């Protein structure tokens with residue numbers, strides 16, 4: 001079936017919905033989402049959205065921008081970070097005006113709390129910058145934006161899974177999607193397509209990410225020749241529930257939670273004497289693993305699945321119930337403990353993809369390292385790389401990213417479609433996607449995808465995790481190459497058409513394998529340590545050789561590598577101390 005729109009938005013998380021709202025002002029716009037919009041992963045975001053409102057103490061966008069650059073270990077494009085920090089203030093008030101119920105101070109202003117790596121006066125001390133709605137900030141953003149989209153007539157195709165993108169030369173013409181309810185394949189043509197498909201933490205065994213976070217957008221584009229940027233940088237959040245990875249927000253430490261090892265020591269005193277438990281995530285995750293390897297984890301056996309404690313007992317029931325109700329509930333449900341009485345057992349969890357589809361400040365997708373762009377192709381949110389997070393994202397900056405750059409991309413699309421004619425799309429444009437689905441469901445016997453998935457998750461966790469080495473990365477890259485080969489033999493067991501989640505699982509696995517391969521290869525190539533990319537064999541940052549973004553092209557049997565310069569026009573790179 002064919003559908004024609006002016007703008008197609010793939011993804012109904014915060015980035016997609018904000019873009020749809022803006023594009024939909026003047027362009028006929030449809031949102032395609034493999035999930036019902038309200039189930040998008042933005043809804044899981046707990047701690048808050050950073051903006052230098054200065055409501056509870058002095059703060060400035062310039063300080064926010066600097067923290068973002070330093071937090072990202074100077075791989076952040078500085079012009080983009082300045083724009084992010086300045087626009088964050090407008091974005092938060094805009095969300096408030098659209099109905100978002102932020103927590104408030106006694107005077108009625110939006111309340112703010114501390115978060116890792118956010119400081120006043122260029123690193124002096126922690127600052128209260130995170131605006132929040134209890135520990136359900138992302139849920140409230142989704143609700144607010146979705147109702148605004150419905151009000152303004154944006155059309156939604158829920159449970160439509162995008163399989164392919166139509167690109168001719170450097171022009172994007174539309175997408176091909178599978179309708180889950182019927183098994184039917186649809187072609188959507190458009191003058192502009194924006195990908196806002198979220199992250200891909202599911203390539204790791206322990207992750208805070210939902211099952212749907214399989215990197216479909218970046219993988220689909222990479223298979224059509226689009227380069228991906230900074231794929232080696234994947235963030236581990238320090239505080240996932242032990243063994244499960246479910247996130248315990250940094251806001252717990254922002255409210256006064258303390259990390260302790262088996263001797264009860266506040267070990268962050270040794271690693272970040274000034275910011276302590278509110279140092280950036282990459283540093284705290286490394287500190288936890290270092291403690292564990294030294295036998296200071298709770299079991300004390302030095303194995304990487306040991307854990308430490310997040311002590312919340314000094315916060316008191318009132319703060320826990322009022323400001324962190326979901327975290328309190330998670331602890332009761334998953335661990336059977338009350339955080340007011342017992343500390344929470346935690347270990348680092350794979351959390352956020354800093355890399356992704358390279359874009360400019362308006363969401364236009366870069367075609368190469370030299371300033372060329374695709375026409376009519378956009379990306380925003382976690383699947384994109386602007387780059388405002390560099391080698392390590394600061395907490396609260398992803399929600400800013402999705403609303404600031406989702407909105408900018410939507411605005412650009414609205415103008416772009418006015419000046420652009422629709423290109424012709426061949427009637428058989430959906431043929432590759434049809435052939436793929438037909439192959440997977442041809443009834444022949446093949447290996448089950450689940451086995452490959454387990455092997456991928458374990459390999460990525462053990463070899464492409466918090467600490468990395470040449471040997472491990474080379475092994476992981478080779479393993480991903482092998483798993484990609486074995487994937488071509490996989491067949492689905494359920495060959496029916498309606499609600500066939502078996503097919504989706506196998507297609508998502510292909511996406512994860514492609515991205516895991518690119519992550520392992522780019523990590524192997526980067527012979528330095530920077531932000532979340534910590535190499536045992538190259539422990540120092542090496543600005544002389546590596547102050548550059550990596551680009552990676554997915555080729556049939558290879559990952560081709562290139563580079564793009566980093567904008568360091570405002571702050572000179574310095575050693576990163578907290």
Ligand SMILES: Cc1cc2nc3c(=O)[nH]c(=O)nc-3n(C[C@H](O)[C@H](O)[C@H](O)COP(=O)(O)OP(=O)(O)OC[C@H]3O[C@@H](n4cnc5c(N)ncnc54)[C@H](O)[C@@H]3O)c2cc1C
Nearest residue numbers: 011012013015034035042047048162198381382396398399
């Ligand atoms: C537990 C948790 C807590 C977090 N807390 C915070 C926080 O407090 N502050 C902060 O700044 N950040 C936080 N983050 C990060 C932040 O929530 C995410 O980075 C951000 O919400 C991503 O938004 P998005 O719009 O890019 O993607 P998502 O919200 O993940 O949406 C992706 C959309 O793409 C659609 N999609 C995907 N693939 C396809 C396909 N093939 N076809 C069609 N549709 C598709 C999905 O259906 C979905 O609608 C947190 C993350 C986690 C995991």
